[in-house]
Amino acid sequence: MKQMSHLDDSPSTPGKFKMDKSPYFHRTRWQSSVAKLAFWSLVFVGLIFIFFYRSPSSNPVSSDPSRRSLRTYSWGGPAWEKRVRSSARVRTRHGISVLVTGAAGFVGTHVSAALKRRGDGVLGLDNFNDYYDPSLKRARQALLERSGVFVVEGDINDAALLRKLFEVVPFTHVMHLAAQAGVRYAMENPSSYVHSNIAGFVNLLEVCKSANPQPAIVWASSSSVYGLNTKVPFSEKDRTDQPASLYAATKKAGEEIAHTYNHIYGLSLTGLRFFTVYGPWGRPDMAYFFFTRDILKGKTISIFEGANHGTVARDFTYIDDIVKGCLGALDTAEKSTGSGGKKRGAAQLRVFNLGNTSPVPVTDLVTILERLLKLKAKRNIMKLPRNGDVQFTHANISSAQRELGYKPTTDLQTGLKKFARWYLGYYNGGKKAAS
Numbered sequence: 001m002k003q004m005s006h007l008d009d010s011p012s013t014p015g016k017f018k019m020d021k022s023p024y025f026h027r028t029r030w031q032s033s034v035a036k037l038a039f040w041s042l043v044f045v046g047l048i049f050i051f052f053y054r055s056p057s058s059n060p061v062s063s064d065p066s067r068r069s070l071r072t073y074s075w076g077g078p079a080w081e082k083r084v085r086s087s088a089r090v091r092t093r094h095g096i097s098v099l100v101t102g103a104a105g106f107v108g109t110h111v112s113a114a115l116k117r118r119g120d121g122v123l124g125l126d127n128f129n130d131y132y133d134p135s136l137k138r139a140r141q142a143l144l145e146r147s148g149v150f151v152v153e154g155d156i157n158d159a160a161l162l163r164k165l166f167e168v169v170p171f172t173h174v175m176h177l178a179a180q181a182g183v184r185y186a187m188e189n190p191s192s193y194v195h196s197n198i199a200g201f202v203n204l205l206e207v208c209k210s211a212n213p214q215p216a217i218v219w220a221s222s223s224s225v226y227g228l229n230t231k232v233p234f235s236e237k238d239r240t241d242q243p244a245s246l247y248a249a250t251k252k253a254g255e256e257i258a259h260t261y262n263h264i265y266g267l268s269l270t271g272l273r274f275f276t277v278y279g280p281w282g283r284p285d286m287a288y289f290f291f292t293r294d295i296l297k298g299k300t301i302s303i304f305e306g307a308n309h310g311t312v313a314r315d316f317t318y319i320d321d322i323v324k325g326c327l328g329a330l331d332t333a334e335k336s337t338g339s340g341g342k343k344r345g346a347a348q349l350r351v352f353n354l355g356n357t358s359p360v361p362v363t364d365l366v367t368i369l370e371r372l373l374k375l376k377a378k379r380n381i382m383k384l385p386r387n388g389d390v391q392f393t394h395a396n397i398s399s400a401q402r403e404l405g406y407k408p409t410t411d412l413q414t415g416l417k418k419f420a421r422w423y424l425g426y427y428n429g430g431k432k433a434a435s
């Protein structure tokens, strides 16, 4: 055995074997081992340094959206609680107190401002993730702060934070708009959709079902749940079991999850299927927004078309109309029936289309933008990629009209005019183009 281990240790040249016995050799070998160890340690440390320095995700917690909940947000303390309470304070006799998730988002900002304007109590919550330029979210936050809405920085996956908020304020309603949006991005980062639209939603519902009193919840579903449905206009009764993107699948899952929490815990739940919402303070990942940016920059834009040059169209819906639909849903939401996590009776469960009822081809959208910006777009017509997009959407809104008093009044031309005016103002006459 000894010989074996000796052999294992020894260099392969037999001549050197004898020298092993010399004390001098021991010393030099020890020194050279230390030098080798030091050398390899340096190489190792260097490699680690290069890896972290060069890696685009040197801060994996903040740059991987699926792990955003691991980000630590600071909240709590008497001053913080005072701000929460004051923001959520109802200022009219029949007002409601609403927790708006995704408040620094496009729809969230508009809905929060509208609620505040009419005297309701509003508290915002947003994780300010970097799916698109967070400075736009900060600007929306500043706007809300000026009108008295405090936006708490935190994630809907943070149960302790949500519980704390309900401890401080007995919210009558939750307007749940926080989500991972965007149809095409779902192929790049699927887990962020599961994280926000499924795990986050369940976490929120868990806290709501245990709250006392339970709030009524209105939340954002999507027109994308109609997926490959070909029956037009889309009615809430149509099939929604053929989603064309993971985004759509997570929104559809949300509708099923809503059913479960309504059934088991008596939570009052209303899902709103938004149809391609656009307008001032919009989302830079949406076509009308980045078409505007690229036309101003003189960059070519890709316009999708269906098979055999088929028209791709959307039922574009203006933000102010959507806001009215959201307020209508909140105002007609019945109370949840459960308490202490137990159902006491049947509760309301609804789903509504909020669209414009007049689909417009994407090519026409570009023509309107050209007129408004007084510039010719460089158009590249290409086949609709197989990455989640559907060819057209068209809402039947009779249900929302009847039950929410929803009545869209803004056509695409008028709405885009308001958007373009905002865009040019916000980005300094188009000189400072959106990133």
Ligand SMILES: O=C(O)[C@H]1O[C@H](OP(=O)(O)OP(=O)(O)OC[C@H]2O[C@@H](n3ccc(=O)[nH]c3=O)[C@H](O)[C@@H]2O)[C@H](O)[C@@H](O)[C@@H]1O
Binding pocket: 181, 182, 183, 221, 222, 223, 224, 273, 274, 275, 276, 277, 285, 286, 287, 288, 302, 303, 304, 312, 313, 314, 362, 389, 390, 391
């Ligand atoms: O209605 C909805 O539920 C959805 O509306 C939008 O999704 P989408 O309608 O696809 O909106 P855009 O991404 O702005 O696309 C608008 C139209 O432009 C087309 N498009 C998009 C990108 C592009 O480079 N070229 C192009 O022609 C799309 O195919 C689509 O017809 C939102 O991004 C989703 O978050 C939302 O849930």
